[in-house]
Amino acid sequence: MQTRVRLMALVFTLVVLLAGTASVIAQDISCTVCHDDTTLITGKQTGLSEAVHGTGEAYVRGTSAGCAGCHSGGAFSAMVAQGLRPDQVEAGDPNPTRQDCRTCHAIHTTNTEADWALETTAPVNLYAFENVIYDGGKGNLCANCHQPRRAIDAADPNDNIAVTSTHWGPHHGPQSAMLLGVGGAGDVAGKPSFHSRMxxxxxxxxxxxxxxxxxxxxxxxxxxECHGEDFDIDGKQAEVEALIVQLGDLLKAKGLLDEAGHPVVGIYPAAQASALWNYIFISIEDGSLGVHNPPYTKALLEAGIAALQ
Ligand code: HEC
Ligand code: HEC
Ligand code: HEC
Ligand code: HEC
Ligand code: HEC
Ligand code: HEC
Known part of the structure; x- marks a missing residue:
């Protein structure tokens, strides 16, 4: 009798062990939905290795708290998990990463194909402004980092604005604001571009x-889908480029921009400082030669040229 009970216990233990092994094997097999002989991963690694996200030109900035949320992939993932904005991150990342696969995808969280999911697609409150929300579908992932860090200061009682450093301006990557028609300086009213809406x-x-x-x-x-296979639709990029050159020359002639293209520290009439801000916003930071928001880009450049002539 006792032997039979022992035998049954043994059989039971064996069954449990086998079932355990089977589930371990099943889990291992799921790794191959991604780790197989296709270029599923390597095809993306090759593209990423050419991008600054992948080469990580500025990843070391991720060691400072004020820069970590956007410049370290690891700090970005932690920030998203904690529901913080880049300006609320309190510590730098001692071991910052590039913007790699894990920055944007939920890699190795369930170990299934579901891990290709994007880390976030929630609408983004652009923190340099009040009540400006970027709601551009999967592009919301990008807008978390590609948003300006500041708006221009208000003019002082003498209608002047101080250009406080050679890094003055909205900071790199204000593309989300440009798409929404905000972030420029002066009286130019912008609105969300058809590209951001359509x-x-x-x-x-x-x-x-x-x-x-x-x-x-x-x-x-x-x-x-909507135009030809060309960026310079109706010669718009060329037109914007010509306006950029014209505004840049005027800013240099007035001494607001140095020959290397950096702002010159000083106190300037608000309209001139605004022209400088918009030059930096468009030419140095946005980088689309108007495509992100053609009417807003053109209006800002023209207002700047008018203010300096
Ligand atoms: C959703 C697809 C996916 C699944 C499922 C998946 N991986 Fe990965 N794995 C990746 C990606 C993407 C990388 C990062 C590649 C890179 O950094 O270029 C990676 C990297 C790795 C690495 C290299 C070291 C590292 O962590 O970067 C190992 C080892 C690894 N995976 C093992 C596994 C194992 C074991 C499983 C199953 C338990 C698994 N993976 C499931 C996509 C996946
Ligand atoms: C975690 C923050 C982060 C996210 C998310 C992010 N980027 Fe970036 N992006 C950066 C940083 C930082 C750089 C500059 C990298 C460097 O120089 O180290 C950059 C650079 C770029 C560049 C190259 C610009 C140039 O001057 O050559 C492009 C294009 C770009 N990102 C597009 C995107 C798009 C599209 C998305 C969404 C799919 C996205 N980014 C998501 C932070 C991010
Ligand atoms: C809100 C997100 C964000 C924060 C915060 C941020 N950056 Fe950036 N930074 C970016 C993005 C996005 C780019 C890439 C822009 C592009 O190329 O269009 C970038 C680009 C740069 C570049 C140029 C890199 C290159 O390869 O040309 C430098 C330098 C830089 N950032 C320094 C800093 C420093 C220093 C801090 C902290 C004081 C900081 N950034 C904070 C988003 C951010
Ligand atoms: C800057 C953000 C970013 C980085 C870095 C990034 N991806 Fe992606 N990836 C995306 C976005 C956005 C999509 C489009 C997702 C969609 O349309 O659902 C995507 C799509 C994919 C897809 C297709 C997923 C599907 O559901 O069909 C694969 C596979 C993929 N990425 C692999 C990788 C690998 C591997 C790496 C690292 C070598 C990587 N990605 C790095 C943002 C990123
Ligand atoms: C979903 C449709 C759609 C897509 C996709 C699209 N656009 Fe547009 N685009 C528009 C609409 C609508 C206008 C406004 C046309 C007008 O006002 O005459 C426009 C206008 C423009 C203009 C200004 C043209 C002018 O004469 O003022 C440029 C430049 C432009 N698009 C470039 C691009 C580029 C480059 C891409 C791809 C990277 C692109 N667009 C993708 C819908 C689209
Ligand atoms: C209508 C299509 C379209 C949309 C939407 C769009 N872009 Fe662009 N973007 C472009 C084009 C076209 C260029 C200019 C490319 C060129 O002239 O080589 C550009 C340029 C850029 C650059 C500068 C690249 C460089 O090499 O300097 C960055 C960074 C960038 N976009 C990021 C973004 C981000 C982030 C978003 C969303 C917030 C976005 N873009 C939305 C079409 C688009």
């Missing part, structure tokens, strides 16, 4: 597209 996934549609390109450069196939 293209559901905004940044992702034009910079990744249906082929899931991972160089993050803009892709002409993203325009084909």
């Amino acid at each position: 293209i559901a996934d905004t940044c992702v549609a034009c910079h990744i597209g249906p082929d899931m390109k991972h160089t993050f450069e803009a892709i002409t196939s993203g325009c084909a």
Whole structure:
């Protein structure tokens, strides 16, 4: 009798052990939905290795609290998990990463295909402004980092604005604000571009597209649905480029911009400081030669030129 009970206990233990092993095997097999002989991962690694996200030009900035949320991939993931904004991150990341696969995707959280999910697609409250929300579908992921860090200061009682450093300006990557028609200086009223309203996934549609390109450069196939396969639609980019050159020359002549293209520290009439801000915003930081918001870009440049002539 006792032997039979022992035997049954043994059989039971064996069954439990076997079932355990089977589930371990099943879990191991799920790794191969990604880790297999296709280019699923390597095809993206190749594109990323050409992008500054992947080369990590400025990843070391991630060691400072004020920069970590956008410049370290690891700090970005932690920030998103804690529901914080980049200006609320309190500590730098001692071991910052590039913007790698784990920055944007939920890699190795369930170990299934579901881990390709984006870390966040929630609308983004642009923190340099009051009540400006970027709600551009999957492009919201990008807008967390590609948003300005500051708006221009208000003019003082003498209608002057101080240019306080050679890094003065909205900071790099204000593309989300440009798409919404905010972030420029002066009296120019902007509104969300048709691109931000008509293209559901905004940044992702034009910079990744249906082929899931991972160089993050803009892709002409993203325009084909509505225009030709070209960025310079109706010569708009060329027109914006000419306005940028004209405004840059005027700013240099007035001594607000140095030959290397850096702002010159000083106190200037508000309209001139605004022209300088908008030059930096468009030419140095936005980088789309007007495509993100053609009417707003053109209006800002023209107002700047008028203020300096
Ligand atoms: C959703 C797809 C996916 C699944 C499922 C997946 N991985 Fe990965 N794995 C990745 C990606 C993406 C990387 C990072 C590649 C890179 O950094 O270039 C990675 C990296 C790795 C690495 C290299 C070291 C590291 O952590 O970067 C190992 C080892 C690894 N995975 C093991 C596993 C194992 C074991 C499983 C199953 C338990 C698994 N993976 C499931 C996508 C996946
Ligand atoms: C975690 C923050 C973060 C996220 C999320 C992010 N970026 Fe970036 N992006 C950066 C940083 C930081 C740089 C500059 C990298 C460097 O120089 O080290 C950059 C650079 C770029 C560049 C290159 C700009 C140039 O001057 O060459 C493009 C294009 C770009 N990002 C597009 C995107 C798009 C599209 C998305 C969304 C799919 C996105 N980014 C998501 C932080 C981010
Ligand atoms: C809100 C997110 C955000 C914060 C916070 C932030 N950056 Fe950036 N930074 C970016 C993005 C996005 C880019 C890339 C912009 C582009 O190329 O269009 C960038 C680019 C840069 C670059 C240029 C890199 C290159 O390769 O040209 C430097 C330098 C830089 N940041 C320094 C800093 C420093 C220093 C801090 C902290 C004091 C900081 N950033 C905070 C988002 C941020
Ligand atoms: C800057 C953010 C960013 C980085 C870094 C990034 N991805 Fe992506 N990835 C995206 C976005 C956005 C999409 C489009 C998702 C969509 O349309 O659902 C995407 C799509 C994909 C897809 C297609 C997923 C699907 O559901 O069909 C794969 C596979 C992928 N990425 C792999 C990688 C790998 C591997 C790496 C690292 C070598 C990587 N990604 C790095 C943002 C990023
Ligand atoms: C209508 C399509 C479209 C949308 C939407 C869009 N972009 Fe762009 N973007 C472009 C084009 C086109 C360029 C200019 C490319 C060129 O002239 O080579 C550009 C340029 C850029 C650059 C400068 C690249 C460089 O090499 O200097 C960055 C960074 C960038 N976009 C990020 C973003 C982010 C982030 C978003 C969303 C907040 C976004 N873009 C939305 C089409 C788009
Ligand atoms: C979903 C449709 C759609 C997509 C996709 C799209 N655009 Fe547009 N685009 C528009 C609309 C609508 C206008 C406004 C046309 C007008 O006012 O005459 C416009 C206007 C423009 C203008 C200004 C043209 C002018 O004459 O003022 C440029 C430049 C432009 N788009 C570039 C691009 C580029 C580059 C891409 C791809 C990276 C792209 N667009 C993708 C819908 C789109």
